[in-house]
Amino acid sequence: MGINCREFLEYVVQPTLKQLGVESPKVEQLLLATACHQSEMGHHLQREGGIGLYGITETMHHNVWDHYLAMDPDLASQVRGMASQHEFPKSPHSELVTNLRYATAIAWMVYRHKGVKLNEQTSANKLTDIWQRCFMDRPISFKERDEFTRCCEKFDPNKKSIAA
Template sequence: MALTLATTFRDDWSPQDFVTTIIEPVLCHLGAFSPAAVQLLLGTAVHESMGLRHRRQIGGGPARGYFQMEGATHDDIWTNYLAYRADLKAKIESLIRPGNDKHYELEHNDNYAAAMARAHYRRQPAALPGFDDIDAQANYWKQYYNTPLGAGTPAKYKSDWNTHVPSAITYRTSC
């Protein structure tokens, strides 16, 4: 599937627009689409960015973009995961705008940031939690994205989901 990049930098995404314009097309581009993956990435972005509002970590920390990925995590994915998966690496590289640094892209290119968040989840040993199982998604996020030593909690993830994601959000079922 050809990916139509969202080329306009936006800081006013609604969850529905973010799903339709960023997450679903990126997952289709990567060949990693499932409704459960879409929902997990939306939950991650909504929680990490406080409702799709913050592209930089509050308090001056190193995390960037709506998925709040740290540079060290980003670099580890490239070195220890994508380096051994040429097809996925090429698909993610195709999302980087010419001349831009990858760390800059984490903050300013939502397509790239979504792809890197999905790559982060793809390298985990456990299967993704099911669609509409927000409890399981919150626990999965904590275990594999925030990590057991991180400050986040599944309860806060679920609270952010309930606060920022409307129940009427729609998801495509396939690419």
């Protein structure tokens, strides 16, 4: 059982990005493709060391906080505000599994931490390059690259219809 893509976009991704001051169909596309590839939209919550919809590793999570958000207290406060008051201090990594808005914010921070800037002409192949650079710490196969590119194409905002 996974999450409906259209509903995930409408109820999680878009509100999270709006709260962060981001309005970009390409960022939405990248995040949806990431969730689609990393967890099959929630079919798997742990793969290759990464957890949650986005397959974020504990190392990635720490790096975002220690080397990116720590340098921007206002942004850190916004992201921390999405986390649970009670659970985050006890088990911050579990928030990546149980809190979809927080996980979405952290996924976008992983990309921002790596300097990602998108424009509306960014191609599916370029999004795949970005995902590989930001989320994979190993070489990927042609098959894996093709699978991510297909996820990007599935969520192309220019097509105006996101499959469920």
